[in-house]
Structures are given as structure tokens and as C-alpha cells.
Amino acid sequence: MTGGATQPAIRATLEDVARAAGVSLATVDRVVNRREGVRAKTVARVEAAVAKLGYRADVAAARLARGQTFRFAFVLPTGSNSFMTNLSEQVQRTADWLAGQRGFIDILHVDVFDPDVLAGALETLSPAYQGVAVIALDHPRVRAAIDELVGRGVAVVTLVSDAPSSRRLHYVGIDNPAAGRTAATLMGRFLAGREGTVAVIAGSLSLRDHTERQFGFHQILSSEYPNLPALPVIEGRDDSDRTRELTAALLARHADLRGIYCCGAGNRGIADALEASGRAREVVWITHELTQYTRRFLVRGTLDAVINQDPGHEARSAARVLLAHCSGEPISADQERIRIDIFLRDNLP
Amino acid sequence: MTGGATQPAIRATLEDVARAAGVSLATVDRVVNRREGVRAKTVARVEAAVAKLGYRADVAAARLARGQTFRFAFVLPTGSNSFMTNLSEQVQRTADWLAGQRGFIDILHVDVFDPDVLAGALETLSPAYQGVAVIALDHPRVRAAIDELVGRGVAVVTLVSDAPSSRRLHYVGIDNPAAGRTAATLMGRFLAGREGTVAVIAGSLSLRDHTERQFGFHQILSSEYPNLPALPVIEGRDDSDRTRELTAALLARHADLRGIYCCGAGNRGIADALEASGRAREVVWITHELTQYTRRFLVRGTLDAVINQDPGHEARSAARVLLAHCSGEPISADQERIRIDIFLRDNLP
């Protein structure tokens, strides 16, 4: 057995460092926090002591002494689909966790799909917030509102849906074109060698994330699976009643329909229509977001794969990024990267 | 816009609660920490004040005041495959993070595949550790060693590989039978409608995780894809030279070989043999663990899918579970559940 390099049983404190370096507590503090007013010679002495004792600041003590509190706003959509409901819940949980870390999250519900309403909400946001997480819309007014917040020194992260050309600090969400490509590869491979058409149902093509997914999907499908021509994209407005009718019409009109890719919500309608048609098992259906419904359709075999983004990760990641930024800590990029999950019936969490 | 219920700008402290309840600090302390010696009536009054003010203990202050430090051992394999190397690195990162949280991790490298050596290492572990994370082997001696540690009051979590019948606190890793089933479904669907045989390469059938994956794989393949009979499992001992020869032999002997599922390591050997044979694109190859190599094979198209467990999550989760247990906090099960990731060329992180 090879032992790991063992750290001292009790951690060194600032005071230990001060004693070892023969200077006062205050001087050590200046050095470790890179403040002005210490001679180079003294700095070197202190740093040597820090290295020798393996000093690491105790984050609990530092936070306590600093005594800052943070206040973040999460701007989420008003009453919406299952995914957004899950997300709200996860944000609430994150808020509970942050409350123990001197951070407060207020959840504001806004009609995020109306650019004017969303921009208005951002513009009139209380100046009490040091950070904002928002499900953005890539629209000039919204971008302007984000940029103004950033200009005022507020940390802004976009959540789930990005506004790439704004000055937001960070985007917490998946790479949507890649998600679309992933769906296309699954579709193409599940239908290996078969001939037929594939339908794409989006919520609305004015939503950036839906457009991007659809773009990625078509990119792969057309280049790699010429046996599977795609029908023109149809808009289901994330509404189950509408997707039910649209899906029923698709099935009726296209006897050679082999696959359906839904890059938005309204899955219950699609499931209803597919199951009613009796072609549920032969048509490959791929959609986004694991919810109580899509989970059920997956288990039942109506749905073949779910492309998912984990709302829990997203909520926590947004909070961590805001917190890290506001307390001047670095963020570790690969821990904050939101993965594109693929769920089949067999690997459901 | 509907505003979220806004918490007070400054958090309530214990003293605020004491004032509001008309009792002393000491009494509030007794109530919130569930200590003896407070009348039910007083408890109720204090709890009402806590609720009214929304008091939550400041974790930074609490940790500081409590002043406990924790010391955990992570028992990892000696020099090993890419996955284990990644895991080591992630454990090291987790250790750096924990060092700021009054926790210390020592990494011990042991030949975890020899039950006697592993058990011996656990038995002679310094009593300084409050917690141990170990890549377990499901073997009587190892189980006994784990149980003895638990009996001594040490928190033990198994990492990546479980010892289910031991008294370990928690298992941090994926559901291996489910991972095998996931691989089988991908294999079956990617080979939809085609006829041919499928080979399964394990590291060693005495490793519980490999056996479980293989079991799950066969379960689904035989019941749902009768067009794809599996060849007898072969053992590659996680060694690339050996898997190269075995794969070459498989390809030579079975002209109808359509798929390879590798539930262990040694992927470089498989890739070499597949690419040398010229059948890399037609044979569906599915394996485990995303590494620099499997990533490359995936991008190149030799490899069709990777079933992955995230070593970063596993390292952090193990540390969080140990820390939570040692400080008497609850753990949130679904945050600690390790997911079975599926990676295709398109959704690589």
C-alpha cells in the first residue's frame, strides 16, 4: 500500500503563519489577500511560511468575517409546462440551500416569452440584487435590458435559453444544436436502413433553443441519413391539444412516417395521437426533457428516447456561478457544463 | 410580474430569535439544537419565533464554532486504466475543495483487485479516519473488513464497485445491471432487423460490476433481440494487448459478427483490431467509460456509444456523503444518485 501524502491533522491558521513568519496577523492577512502596503521582503517571508505550513484559508471563517450577503433574482416563466415546473422546484431547493450560505434567492414569475414583458421585468428589477438568472429570449430589447443590468454591475447568467450576443456572464444550459444532432443520430440509427419520412415538431420557431435543436437535427439527418427525408417543421406551441391534432394529421397523411422528433413540449398530445393510431411501436419518437409524463411514455415503449437537461444541475449551477462571481472566486468550467443526457427506458434515474 | 416571497434583507440571527421569543440566547440554543431541559411551552414559543423570522443557522458560523475537522481515506487502485486515473485526479480535486471545508482526504493506493491485500489495507487503516471511500470487492474478507470498520464507528462508502451485503453506509456508483441493459438496448436498436452474432468482452467475471453489466446485457439481448445471439463471454483482463488478440480472433472466426459489447477496459486493443480488420464501421461497438481514448474512437466512428459514469460526480458525491454523515446532516438521495450517461459522437461534453 502506498500512502497518500498526509496533511497535518490540524490545519494551520493565519496565526500560525504569522508566528512562523515573525510578523503580525494583519500583515499575513494583507499578503494572502493581496492587499497593498507590504514590503517585497516581508511578502516573501510570509509566502514561505504559507507554503511551509500548507496554509489554506478556512472558507467558513472567511465568509463569517466578511459578513456579506448576496441576493439573487431568478426570473422564471409563469405557469408553464412540466419542465419549467420542475425547474421552479429545483430553484426553490437551491434557494433553501443558499439560505444557509448567506445567499437569498427571490423567484420572479414573468411571461418570459413576451420580449417586452421580460425586458420590462429586467429593467425594473430592484437594485438590491447582485445577480440575476434569467430564462432569456434572444431579442434586441431583452439583450439591451441584460446589458444594462451588467453595466450596473449586476451579474447576469442566462438559464436554459441563452442570449449569446448580450453581455451576460455565463450561459447555464445545454448546447442546443448538439442536442438536435444527438436526436438525429439516435433517430437515424434506430431506423437503420429503413425508408420513410421524419416529422419535426417545434414549440415555436421564434424560440432560439427550438430553432437550434431543429437546425442540428436537420444537419445530421440530411447529411447522414438520406433514406429519411424530413417533413417541413410544424409548430405545436408547446400545447398538448395542438400537438395531438397535428400528430394525428401527420399520421393520417403520411403512411410512410417513420419518426417524430419533438424539440419542445406538448408531449402528452403526441403520445395520445401515437397510441390512438396503433403505430406507436413502429414510429420512432424522440423528444426532450424527462418529466413524469415522458418517463411514463418511455417505460411504456411509446417514446424511444429522451434528450434531457437536468433542471437540478441547472438551478444549482446558476446559483454557484452567481455566488462565485460575487465573491470573486473562480468557477470550474467543467463542473458547470450542463450535459446532454440521453435517457432510454433502461437508464432512467 | 409576480414577485417571489421576499425574505428579509438581513438574515435573522439566534439573538433576534431570542428577543422575539422573549427568552435568552441559551434557551434558543437549547431548542434549535434539540438539547434537554426546556419546557414544552417554551419550546413552542421559540419555534414560533424561528418560523416567524425564518431563522436558519448560518452554516459558516456553525462550522466555525463547532470546529470539528474530518479526515477521510480514499482507497483507490494502484496504477491502472484511464478511468481509474481520471478518478484519482477527481478525488485529488475534491480533496483540494474539502481542504477549505475542514476536511482532509488521504488517497491510499492499493491493489484493490486482490481481496487479501484490500482487506488488509482496510484492517490496518489508521483510526484517525472518520470515513472511508473504497472501490470494493464483493468478497467475504473485504466485507468483514468493511463491517469491522463500520463497527468501529467509521463511515464507509463503496465507490464504483459495491459490496452490497456489507454494512457500508452508501454506494456511490451506477446501477451496473441497468448499464448493461442500456448497452443491450442500444446494440439491439442500432442493429435493428439485422441478423448476426454479438460478442461480449468482460475484464474478469470475478469482478462484480463486470458480471452485473454482462448479466443485464444478456437479459435484454436474449429476450428482446432474438435475431442477435450472443457468443460466450470472453475475459480480456482489462488489458489492451489481450483484447486486441481476442478481438482479432473474434473477427476472423465469426464472419457474421455484428456487435461487440465491452463491459470493462482494454478499449485500445479492441479499436486496433477493429480498425485493422476494415470492419470498424459495420460492427457496432459499445463500451464503458469516457476517456481520452474512447472519446477519440467515438469521434472517429469506430466506437458507436459509450456508457459512462462521471468520475467527478462520484468523487464529489462520496466526499459529500461522508461529510454529511459525519456532521449529522441528511443527504439528498437524488442529488447523490450517479447517472448512467450515454455518449454518442454528438453529445460529447
Place this chain on the structure above:
DNA sequence: CGATTTTTGAGGTACGCAACTAAAATTCTG
């Protein structure tokens, strides 16, 4: 009722660090 037990109050210390003030040491100026 007095004696005993239970409950509560008051106060203190310690945790490790940040941030402030005041003092000491150094450098600059005429």
C-alpha cells in the same frame, strides 16, 4: 410548607478570518 428537581437566564469563551485604527518604521524634504 419546605425540600428537591427542573427549567431558565446571564455571561463567557472560542472558532479563524477580515477589516479597521493606531502606532511604528521608513523615506522624503528643505
Place this chain on the structure above:
DNA sequence: CAGAATTTTAGTTGCGTACCTCAAAAATCG
């Protein structure tokens, strides 16, 4: 080289909680 200006350092306080002691008050019991 005195004295002012500046840089560097020491000393101190407070953050919010945990945990401790000791005494006072209240409740309970015989």
C-alpha cells in the same frame, strides 16, 4: 538632520454560532 509625509506593521474588534458554567427562578413533590 529635524520634521513631515508616507509606507509598513501591530493591535483590536466583530461576525454568528456552539458549548460551557453558575446561579436564579420556577415547578414539582413529599
